Amino acid sequence: MVAxxxxxxxxxxxxxxxxxxxxxxxxxxxxxxxxxxxxxxxxAATFGYAPNQSGRSLRQGATGMVAMMVPVSGKVAVADTIFMIVMEGLRVAIAESGLELMVLFDDPNDPDFAYLRRVTERRLVDGLIIADIQRIDRRIDYLLQKEMPFAAFGRSTSPGDFPWVDLNFEGFAETAIDRFAALGHREIACVTSSDEINYGFVMTDAYTAALSRHGIPFRSDLIFRVEASERGGYEFGERLLSVSKRPTAGILANETMAIGLYRKMSEAGLRPGSDFSMISFIEEPSARFLSPEATCFHTDFRLLGMRLAEALLGAMAPRTKGDAALIQEVLPTEIRAGGHSALEVAGFAP
Incomplete structure (x- = not known):
């Protein structure tokens, strides 16, 4: 009997x-x-699914196009390294599904997200991928209301069932604090983004919990929210020097910040790894030229792009009772030690 x-x-x-x-x-x-x-x-034959219908079942619209909304501003370079790698994985996966990928540059500082509204209202594409996900993100509410298929590069506390793929900020903070605590650090800073992007809150929550687990007192003055750029890292360096009880180590949301921090430390006659130890999360290829090479965490961003494509295709496919849940996934990550000894780069001699 055919099902x-x-x-x-x-x-x-x-x-x-x-x-x-x-x-x-x-x-x-x-x-x-x-x-x-x-x-x-x-x-497919057993369950009555015809291969020549697969392309149409993946597309609710008629454009055959999907788009990645890349946030750009004067603060961060347009050709952000991470987004370029993510889009390569995304491009390959989308192409293999018979769709075309567009890249649309969006203003992350527009509170009314006017460009996203125009793209959605005019149905210029059949699906969207949005990034820089806010802790409470009104774009999610809007896209769900408009029934525009989308996937998010990041999580949000906004209500609604939607697909997302994110980085493991919790695992980063927990592992980094474990590493610092094992080396004897007790004054550890947390350096994250100054805006409302959700990963900053996820990271600080995990940082706070990890300190508690090690019996390390929480100090609110050791949470630094700065621009997620070289400029932000330099600003953190300036603020670091003004703290009355200076931290001996810190976790940075991305390695781009480390570039600015290294410069400020050099100007102040301080040496990274000896006077202040750091571990960064999102790696930046140009930071490999820093000396000493900083410890960071590695994520397969090409795989992330492919998983975002899977998440979007899943959102675009017609949903029926008994379908698998939408993709909501935190990708694994691994620590990548710096070029010098662990004691020098990721710790100090207490």
Missing amino acids: KAVGIRALAAHLGLSIGTVSRALNGRRYVDQETRRRVIEA
């Missing part, structure tokens, strides 16, 4: 595969082994 026809989401859930893998198998695209392709085609 009732299913959508691509249910077919993927039945097979234990991603929607993108199923789509590639059905469309004869690359990066699918023969055994997986056979399983997908056989399951």
Whole structure:
């Protein structure tokens, strides 16, 4: 007896595969082994899913286009390294699903998100990926109301069931504090973004919890919110020198901040790793030229882009009862030690 026809989401859930893998198998695209392709085609026939309908089932609109909304401002370079790597993974996954990817540059400082509204109201694309997700993000409310398929690069406390992929800021803060505590640090700073982007709050919450776990007293004056750039790192360096009881170590939300901090420390006659130890999260390739090379955390941003594509395709596919849940995922990360000894770069001799 032939089962009732299913959508691509249910077919993927039945097979234990991603929607993108199923789509590639059905469309004869690359990066699918023969055994997986056979399983997908056989399951599609069994459940009444026709391969030649897969493209249409993934698209609710008629443009065949999806867009990544890249936030740009005068504070951060347009060709942000992370976004470029993320978009490469995104581009490959989107192309293999038969769609075209657009990159739209958006103003993150526009409180009315007018450009996103124009794109949505005119249905210029069939789906969107938004970034710089705020702690409470009105864009999410708007897109859900307008029923525009989207995926978020980051989490939010805004209500609603929507797909997102994020970095493991909790794991970073916990592991970094564990490392510093093991080396004897007791005065540890937390340096994060000064705006309302949610990762800053996620990171400081995890930092506070990790301090408590080690019995280290919390000091509100050791949380520094600065611009997430070289300029912000330099500003942190200035503020660091003015703290009455100066911290001996700190965690930085991104390695770009470390570049500015190194300069300020050099101007003040201080040496990173000896006078102040740091561990950064989001790595920046140009920071590899810092000396001593700073300890940071590594994330596979190309994989992140591919998972964002999977999340968006899942949001675009028609949903039926019994479908798998939308992708809501924190990607794993790993520490990457600096070029000198751990004691010099990530600690001090107490």
